[in-house]
Amino acid sequence: MLSSFLKHIQTHFSFFEDAKLLIACSGGVDSVVLTYLLKELNYTIALAHCNFSLRGNESNEDAKFVESLAKKLNLPFHSETFDTKLFARKHKLSTQMAARELRYNWFNELLDTHAYTHVLTGHHADDDLETFFINLSRGTGLRGLTGIPVQNEGVVRPLLPYPRTAILEYAKKMEFFWREDSSNIKTDYLRNKLRLEVLPKFKEVSEKTLQNFQKTQQHLQGSQQLVEDYMALIYNLVVTEIPEGYSINVSKISELPNTNALLYELLNPFGFTSWNDIFSLLTAQTGKEVKSVSHRLLKNRNELLLTKIDENTGEKQFFIKKNEEIISNPIFLRFSPTEKIGNIENTTVFVDMEKLTYPLTLRKWQQGDVFQPFGMKGKKKLSKFFKDEKLSLVAKQNVWLLCSQDKIVWVVNHRLDERFKVTPKTKQLLKITSRE
Structure with a gap:
């Protein structure tokens, strides 16, 4: 031997x-x-x-x-x-x-x-x-x-x-x-x-x-290699990588032969087992989803969105004390007192510190949430704001809200609330950024 x-x-x-x-x-x-x-x-x-x-x-x-x-x-x-x-x-x-x-x-x-x-x-x-x-x-x-x-x-x-x-x-x-x-x-x-x-x-x-x-087994391994080579072509045709995960184009994959087999090959590595439920997502209404232990597959209009399951979803709130400069959980935020307004971006806002009531809270959005978007006189439902911004279901569920008591200060990375903006009467400015 x-x-x-x-x-x-x-x-x-x-x-x-x-x-x-x-x-x-x-x-x-x-x-x-x-x-x-x-x-x-x-x-x-x-x-x-x-x-x-x-x-x-x-x-x-x-x-x-x-x-x-x-x-x-x-x-x-x-x-x-x-x-x-x-x-x-x-x-x-x-x-x-x-x-x-x-x-x-x-x-x-x-x-x-x-x-x-x-x-x-x-x-x-x-x-x-x-x-x-x-x-x-x-x-x-x-x-x-x-x-x-x-x-x-x-x-x-x-x-x-x-x-x-x-x-x-x-x-x-x-x-x-x-x-x-x-x-x-x-x-x-x-x-x-x-x-x-x-x-x-x-x-x-x-x-x-x-x-x-x-x-x-050697023949099976050869066949598996052929499948993997073919799936590489299919991946480029029907899958798009997005910030939240992956988007599978329903129309394109449905036009291909052996659609269910293609879905199985694409999604099998992510721990799914309820295959009949997954196959039915192709014709399901927006909002239907199937979960594995680690991932979620969500029907959103003409796409299937594959994302990791966020352990921080739900009713959980995170509290931020007045003197905290940086938090890293559940997302990164930096709080910096400043004397003047700099560049305002989606990832950076400036607020009137005296209008804040501590501790601030960080939470996911819920149905019925309203705020006053920066630059507007009236209030607006977050669901309507998200629709106007053309956010996908997954993108909406990944949004965090920075709140002062029951008021939304910032729809993080999207829009400041008008009620907390800096005015000529502002004495203390606070810069908040989500960039590390």
């Missing part, structure tokens, strides 16, 4: 020669074999072990084993212990997702702190097959069937072409020691159930099941 692995590395990972590699070592046979192979080939490596505190003393023994392995091979060693269940409860994640987030956040810290160039994991061909069936059982598009990427975001998986049997055979031949994870024999998790009960029977159909799967 060593000579085969060397050819594999030289062909696909020639950059390892000058790299500083961090191996994610659980103590299992896969990561142990990966460690020995790279050590034997004289690459610059270090070991990192995560103790997720999920199996009591067994987890602690795994950590000790990896530490002893690092000492035996004279390798740098990093270890971290996590309270995974607490993290999962706090962030409302499954135990597996919590472990994944903790693991990769820590790996990224190690990359930054110790100048490692890549993180290496021991994923192999059987892991890839299991992932294929997991995604298939949950419902997925073409991308979900292309398997575990060989390399993405600094993570490299050199053992991906090798089956578990080959890795285990090599470990036994070389008389390596490794740790067995007792949780791997439990069928509580879908992956274990597939590994222990489903895939062995699937492999009985043909001795070349794994090889045939790898060929199929």
Whole structure:
């Protein structure tokens, strides 16, 4: 296996020669074999072990084993212990997702702190097959069937072409020691159930099941690349980047064949799952929306607006004390007493300080809000002002109001209120700007 692995590395990972590699070592046979192979080939490596505190003393023994392995091979060693269940409860994640987030956040810290160039994991061909069936059982598009990427975001998986049997055979031949994870024999998790009960029977159909799967996956990856190339053309045709996010032209995308498939490819990276609701937005009235955990898709006339969900939306108010010069949350504002009026722009206004009542408040606009636009004698509803300004629904929802008691001082970045303007009688001027 060593000579085969060397050819594999030289062909696909020639950059390892000058790299500083961090191996994610659980103590299992896969990561142990990966460690020995790279050590034997004289690459610059270090070991990192995560103790997720999920199996009591067994987890602690795994950590000790990896530490002893690092000492035996004279390798740098990093270890971290996590309270995974607490993290999962706090962030409302499954135990597996919590472990994944903790693991990769820590790996990224190690990359930054110790100048490692890549993180290496021991994923192999059987892991890839299991992932294929997991995604298939949950419902997925073409991308979900292309398997575990060989390399993405600094993570490299050199053992991906090798089956578990080959890795285990090599470990036994070389008389390596490794740790067995007792949780791997439990069928509580879908992956274990597939590994222990489903895939062995699937492999009985043909001795070349794994090889045939790898060929199929290569074809799927090629097809996915064609889709991505095509979607790059579609993106330029129907998507416009706007300050709030992205705008998808409904007319243009509706004229193209396979419209729903195009929407799926455009929006899948943003965590959406309610696809029928998304497809119906094409013919929905303005104001209809669909949300994912992180994003919102909003129908606005002849466009679909894709924006990040603003955690500061709602009834929340932010208070500003009299002597505060700068605030940075939820938006940036600078307050500077001055003696004269300078250039007035959308991002800068000058007000009569004596007309302000502190604390000032910063909030989102609400239906029924009115103000007196600078230069006008009468009041105007904000909704009418926004319509006259031709603001989109998303732009309106991103507007902040600087208020003094129940009066709007400034529709931030849009218009000052006439009641707070500077007059010849003004004694104290205050400059307010939203530019950093």
